[in-house]
Amino acid sequence: MMIRFILYVCLLAFLAGCKTTNAQETFEVGKNTFLLNDKPFVVKAAEMHYPRIPKPYWEHRIKMAKALGMNTLCLYVFWNYHEPEEGKFDFTGDKDLAEFCRLAQKHGLYVIVRPGPYVCAEWEMGGLPWWLLKKKDIRLREQDPYYMERVKIFMDKVGEQIADLQVNRGGNIIMVQVENEYGAYGVDKPYIAAIKDIVEGAGFTDVPLFQCDWNSNFENNAQEDLFWTINFGTGANIDEQFRRVKELRPESPLMCGEFWSGWFDHWGAPHETRSADELVSGMKEMLDKNISFSLYMAHGGTSFGHWAGANFPNFSPTATSYDYDAPIGEAGNTTPKFFKVRELLEQYLGEGETLGEIPEAIPTVAIPSINISEVAPIFDNLPEAIESEHIQSMEFFDQGYGSILYRTTLPEVEEGETLLITEANDWAQVFVDGKHLATLSRMKGEGAVALPAIKVGAVLDILVEPMGRMNFGKGIYDWKGITEKVEIQSEGNSRELKNWKVYTLPSDYAFASKKNYEELTTIPSAAAYYKGSFDLDKVGDTFIDMSTWGKGMVWINGHHIGRFWEIGPQQTLYMPGCWLKEGENEIIILDMDKPKELRLAGLEKPILDQLTGNGAYTHRKFDQELDLTGETPSYTGSFKPGHGWQHVDFGKKEKIRYFTIETLDAHGGDDYAAIAELEILGEDGKPVSRQHWKVAYADSEEVDEANNLATNVFDLQESTFWHTNYSKTKAKHPHHLVIDLGEEKVVSGFSYLPRAEANKTGMIKDYRIYLKMEPFKF
Structure with missing residues (x-):
């Protein structure tokens, strides 16, 4: 009898610890604190994304978050993952959002849901469905009638799945x-x-609704009836972030909506890492000040399939691995950062937390x-052709993902004429009569091919592989394939090619x-498909070594x-x-x-940190030197020490296309910028669009120890930030950065944001500022 009693008591204790009951709870925004069941509560959230983790x-992964010391999971809901075709929703199997939330509840974790409709997350098109782009005049993330109609339908579907899992309804x-x-x-x-209103209409009426933004811009769209959170990363001045x-x-109460534990990798750029000590230091400071946070990412996982996105304004596709240098590794493994975070959070367990x-x-x-035993060359295995007089993007042909081949016959071409493609998004190979002529990369801004002499009737093939659609800023308008036209150009003459297959x-996989x-x-x-096989006596996680292969995709x-x-x-x-x-x-x-x-x-x-060649293309050609001889500065000034945006008024208006900043020294006395x-x-004193900006020149950039490219100044x-090279050349002031705006603009000043970390170099x-209509001399 005593044994039965002891087992009964143990079972009750286990069930209490796992919160498996459906008892209703309350969560609200109180005075300087969150209140869970009317008691103060600090949110310690682990961000992880169910589509980046296999369902089994x-x-x-949820147990790993619990072992890290978290009391909450934070997750995005990816619209394009659940509605891959318009009107066809899927919340089953690997897409069972409600099941993921219930598993978190089983292990005593609450959930913060971020249903967008836009989520960013370095995910294809920021979570927006590709088929929205079939409507060429659509206005995304605005009150476009069609867009808002589809948002409401999607959000209602999300509500059907998880609105009843709000805490006061027995959920988490x-x-x-x-x-x-x-x-x-x-x-x-x-x-x-x-x-x-759409989120509330979907049934999310019983828990606080919130916004997340940066401290520099949250007021732009702040709603009085929403809770405000601020996003920032390791090394930030936390008091200044919330000031x-x-x-x-x-x-x-204060909350960091995303505390960035690391960063994501781009193809062709060094693997990103962030300091574990700075991460733990920032978390400790927030906990000591009763500040809640969500650790982005606690576990990054993998952007399987075609789901990895790309950055904007400069097209920079994201790698498949979303390891993020997070405490929990890509494969769910512990890391040194995991144990440092766990050791910290063990000291800050709340009432009833374990x-x-x-x-x-x-x-x-x-x-x-x-x-690998079989092969199927693409050109020998083409599907049925679609006839089109003019070049159109993939979306026009009702294609969301994959590759696309454009074929036509050429007129007679004289040697020295140029094939101009506007635009090939994102990686294109050009063939004439089956012979490879060129490979063009959007990352390098390439779109022209010098042609040899070609007889009339030769077959032109342009094979385009899109990478992920851009997931940030105005780049979400990212049509794929060839988006405008293909021409043959010679001096004073242009012939557009038509009648495409x-x-x-x-x-x-099918x-x-x-x-x-x-x-x-x-x-x-x-290009070709290759097929093979391998036998296993036992199964386990593995990492397929693709280092001798070119560029493509894998199905197992x-x-x-x-x-x-x-690369x-x-x-x-x-x-x-x-x-x-x-x-x-x-x-x-x-x-x-x-x-x-x-x-x-x-x-x-x-292997996450092995570059072959440098895809993080620097912005200074060999022996190139900016020549400011005879140039007169348009403005000379000094930045104040410290962090946060600084705004400069030139006191005049000037029409320009090129903007140069010349740095003369640094507040710390170092040689960096x-x-x-x-x-x-x-x-009008407001920022001009940065959509067409390019870096025309940077005298120095750090690309070996970190991704401190000059393009970071408008990403x-x-x-992220531009930092002059410190691992090799260690060049001294003056440093120069030249930006081509891509179009003429009348300007009145500029705004500068220094790097966010305290006591760092390059402040x-x-x-001096130089403004010109014509390019600078080199």
């Missing part, structure tokens, strides 16, 4: 976000108010050799598998595990063991270029 691993959802970082996009309070919020709402046990690690396996090549595969004897000279056992690209920094693709099986496993690889060799294996550890963001102010990310003091 959801519970493992404590907060819901309205839109996402809109201050980085525009100023439109009526739009934000309309989205709030304005405290002035406007002195009795409001530090979860670290779950058993998922085993890894090595696959010494994967046999178009072949759409989707990125789904299309890749149903090819006419033949025995592989030689490596084709152009029907699962699209993502993109690879030889790195990512050289392996994470393959979850839950998608493998004992015995024979199938692999299909689409290589849009060609492999150097057919070597293929599965490693026990990933750094700028987080630059705005150039128009004649709309306040936590510019004295400077």
Whole structure:
């Protein structure tokens, strides 16, 4: 009898710790604190995204968040993931959002939901569905009637799935976000108010609704009936981040909506890392000041399939791995950062909170050799052609993802004429009569090919591989394929090419598998599908080594595990063991270029930091030197020490196209220059559009130890910055940055944002500004 009693008591204690009951609770915004069941509560949230985790691993990752010391999960809802075709919704299987929330509740974690409709997240088109772009005049993230109609339909579907999981209804959802970082996009309070109404109309009426933005722009769209959170990263001056919020709402609790634990990787740029000590220091300061936070990311996971997005304004596609240098690694593994965060949070457990046990690690396996035995060249396996008089984007042909081939016949071409493609988004190969002439990269701004002499009737093929659609700023208007026209140009003459045959090549497994595969004897000279197999005695996670392959995608056992690209920094693709099986496993690889060799294996550890060549293209040619001889500064000034935006009025208006800042020294006495963001102010004193900006010249950029390219000054990310080189050349002042606005503008001043971290190098003091209509001399 005593044994039964002891077991009964243990069971009750276990159930209480797991919060598996459906008892109703309350969560609200109180005076200087959140209130959970009328008691003070500090939100310690772990951001993780269910689409970036295989469903069989959801519970493992949730347990890892609990073991990290968190009391809440924070997650985006990705509209395009749930409505891949207009009107066709899917919340089942890997897309079962409600099940993910219930699993969190099972393990004693609350949930913050961020349903957008726009989410960013380095996700394809920021979570917006590609099919919105079939309407060419659509106005995204505005009160466009069609857009708002579709937003409401989507949000209502989300409400059907999880509105009943709000805490006062027996669930675990404590907060819901309205839109996402809109201050980085525009100023439109009526739009934000309309989205709030849609969210409430979907049933989210019982928990606080909130906004997240940066401290520099949150007031632009701040709603009086929404809670305000501020986003920032490690090293930030936390008091300064919340200064304005405290002035406007002195009795409001404070929360960092996204505390960036690391950063995401771009193809061709060094692997991103952030200091664990600075992360823990920032978290401790917030906890000591009763400030809530969501750790973005606690676990990044993987952007499987075609879901990785790209940055804006300069097109910069994001790698498949979303490791993010987060405390929980891409494969759900512990990291040194994990243990430092866990050690901290163990000291800040709230009433009734427990530090979860670290779950058993998922085993890894090595696959010494994967046999590739069959091949299906793309040009031998084309689908039925679509006839089109004019060039059109992929979306016009009702294609969302994959690649696309444009084919026409050429008129007679004289040697020296140029093939001009406007625009090939994002990576294009040009062939004439099957012979490869050129490869064009949007990352490099390439769109022209010098042509040899060509006889009339030759076949022109342009094979375009889109990467992810841009997920930030105005770049979300990112049509793929060739978006405007193709011309043959010679001096004073232009001939547009028409009468195209178009072949759409989707990125789904069904299309890749149903090819006419033949025995592989030689490596084709152009894009091809490759098929192979490997046998396993036991399953476990592995990392497919793609380092000898070119550029493309991989499917294993029907699962699209993502993109690879030889330029790195990512050289392996994470393959979850839950998608493998004992015995024979199938692999299909689409290589849009060609492999150097057919070597293929599965490693026990990933390779995320190996570049081949430098895709982070610097903005200074060999021996190039800016020549300011004879130039007169338009303005000379000094920046104040400290952080936050500084605004400069020239005291005059001037028509320009080129803007140069010359840095003369730094407040710290160091030899470096750094700028987080630059705005150039128009004649009305407001920032002009940065959509067409390019860096024409930067005397120095750090690209070896960190991604401190000059383009960071207008990437709309306040936590990234341009920094002059410190790992090799260590050039001294003066430093120069020349920006081509891409169009003529009347300007009246500029705004400068220094890097956010305290006591760091590159804090510019004295400077000169040069303004011109014509390019500067080099």
